[in-house]
Amino acid sequence: MPARLRHPGPALRCLLLLGIVPLAPFVQQAALAPALPAPAAPVIQAAAPDAGARHTVHEEFFPDHTPRLRCSMLETAPGVGVRDGAFRAWFPAGQLESTGSYARGLADGEWRYFFPDGHLASVGHYEAGKAHGNWISYQSMKDRKALEGRYGHGLAEGIWTWWDDSGVLQARGAFRNGVQHGPWNYWLPDGTLIEQGEFAEGRESGEWVFSHANGAASAKGRYEAGLRVGTWSFFHANGARASEGRYDAGLRAGPWTHWHENGAVAEQGEYVAGRAEGAWTEWDESGRELSRGAYHEGLRDGPWTFADAVVDAGASPALDAAAATNAATNAATNAATSSGEPMAAGEATSAGAAESGGTPETTPATAGPAGVHTLLYERGHVASPR
Numbered sequence: 001m002p003a004r005l006r007h008p009g010p011a012l013r014c015l016l017l018l019g020i021v022p023l024a025p026f027v028q029q030a031a032l033a034p035a036l037p038a039p040a041a042p043v044i045q046a047a048a049p050d051a052g053a054r055h056t057v058h059e060e061f062f063p064d065h066t067p068r069l070r071c072s073m074l075e076t077a078p079g080v081g082v083r084d085g086a087f088r089a090w091f092p093a094g095q096l097e098s099t100g101s102y103a104r105g106l107a108d109g110e111w112r113y114f115f116p117d118g119h120l121a122s123v124g125h126y127e128a129g130k131a132h133g134n135w136i137s138y139q140s141m142k143d144r145k146a147l148e149g150r151y152g153h154g155l156a157e158g159i160w161t162w163w164d165d166s167g168v169l170q171a172r173g174a175f176r177n178g179v180q181h182g183p184w185n186y187w188l189p190d191g192t193l194i195e196q197g198e199f200a201e202g203r204e205s206g207e208w209v210f211s212h213a214n215g216a217a218s219a220k221g222r223y224e225a226g227l228r229v230g231t232w233s234f235f236h237a238n239g240a241r242a243s244e245g246r247y248d249a250g251l252r253a254g255p256w257t258h259w260h261e262n263g264a265v266a267e268q269g270e271y272v273a274g275r276a277e278g279a280w281t282e283w284d285e286s287g288r289e290l291s292r293g294a295y296h297e298g299l300r301d302g303p304w305t306f307a308d309a310v311v312d313a314g315a316s317p318a319l320d321a322a323a324a325t326n327a328a329t330n331a332a333t334n335a336a337t338s339s340g341e342p343m344a345a346g347e348a349t350s351a352g353a354a355e356s357g358g359t360p361e362t363t364p365a366t367a368g369p370a371g372v373h374t375l376l377y378e379r380g381h382v383a384s385p386r
Contacts, residue, residue: 055085062092074104091116100126115140130154139165149175164189173199188213197223212237221247236261245271260285269295299380308371 054075060068072085082105089097095118100111106129113121120143124135131151139146144167149160155178162170168189174182179202186195192215197208203226210219216239221232227250234242240263245256251274258267262285269280275298282290293304376383 056081058083064092066090066092066094071102103128119143124151127153139163139167154178176201194218200225202226226250248273250274293377296379300377301379303374303376305372305374308373 056073056075057070058073058081059070062068067090069087069089071083071087073081074084075081083102084104085101087098087100087102089099091097093116095116096114098111098113100107101109103109107126108128110123110125112123115121119140120138121140122135122137124131125133127133130153132153134148134150136148137146138144142165144165145161145163146165147160147162149156150158156175157177159172159174161172164170166189168191169187170189171184171186173180173184176182180199181201183198184196185193187193190213192211192213194211194213195208197204198206200206204223205225207220207222209217212218212235214237216237217235218237219232219234221228222230228247229249231244231246233244236242236259238261240261241259243256243258245252246254252271253273255268255270257265260266264285264287265283266285267280267282269276270278276295277297279292279294281292284290289307291304291306293300294302296302
């Protein structure tokens with residue numbers, strides 16, 4: 001695929017879409033455009049022929065003397081020439097590899113490329129050495145389309161479409177002047193639509209909707225110039241809210257809330273410039289408080305209280321459940337990394353666990369009220385038990 005496309009695809013931000021599943025929306029931004037396929041035909045420097053120029057045939061052979069290529073040459077000076085006219089090339093085993101033509105050293109007209117078994121691999125046109133007009137590429141040995149689109153003097157234009165090797169639609173979207181511009185959709189191999197939105201001059205713009213592998217919405221929100229802005233909502237695969245909050249220029253800002261799959265609040269707090277700041281509180285699925293404390297610039301700072309179960313078990317049940325949900329989503333959608341602002345380990349997971357410096361399970365804690373332990377943090381590290 002062309003560079004993202006931003007594909008997919010942590011960027012599809014990028015990647016060749018052929019054979020690659022679009023990025024998992026739950027942990028990434030929209031995928032980049034797939035690399036475009038126009039094969040690079042050999043280009044020989046064009047030159048003006050002498051008045052007495054003539055055409056000759058140039059041939060090359062493999063070591064076993066089987067043909068490697070044959071082309072028409074236009075003599076531009078005694079003993080010097082450029083490709084001009086028909087061109088053919090072969091694989092070492094003798095199968096036809098490509099056919100086309102040149103005009104004064106530049107690929108021109110229709111070109112065809114083949115797989116070693118003889119099936120057509122791609123077909124398209126060049127004009128003055130640049131891909132121009134419709135291009136189609138096919139799946140290896142299956143005669144099924146892999147991608148189809150149009151070039152304008154070497155730049156992708158209009159609607160491009162990708163299919164997987166089973167013929168299932170993978171991606172479809174618009175280009176303008178060689179960059180993604182207009183609506184784009186991405187599908188999983190089972191046909192599930194998992195990303196849809198628009199690009200403007202190569203960057204995500206406007207409303208985007210992402211889905212889980214089961215088709216349920218996983219995220220909704222807006223982009224401006226490729227950055228998340230405004231309110232974003234994230235959902236568990238069962239349809240329940242997973243998290244919700246605001247982005248400013250691609251960074252989390254203001255109040256955020258995370259929920260368990262049963263709808264109970266899992267965590268609440270605020271972000272400043274993408275980092276947890278101020279008071280944060282976490283609860284389990286039954287509503288029991290698990291931890292409470294403050295962050296400063298993304299690090300735990302000051303006194304934190306933890307339920308005994310959290311200290312003893314060494315981890316938060318809410319965080320474990322959210323991490324497991326996110327891992328399952330990633331595996332189901334074969335997620336890759338994309339360019340742009342990365343999500344947390346899962347939008348349903350706690351900001352605290354990923355961004356805290358201390359680990360309560362490895363530090364002695366002083367007993368407070370029944371069932372509660374307190375730790376004092378300084379810039380993410382435990383200073384002393386209280």
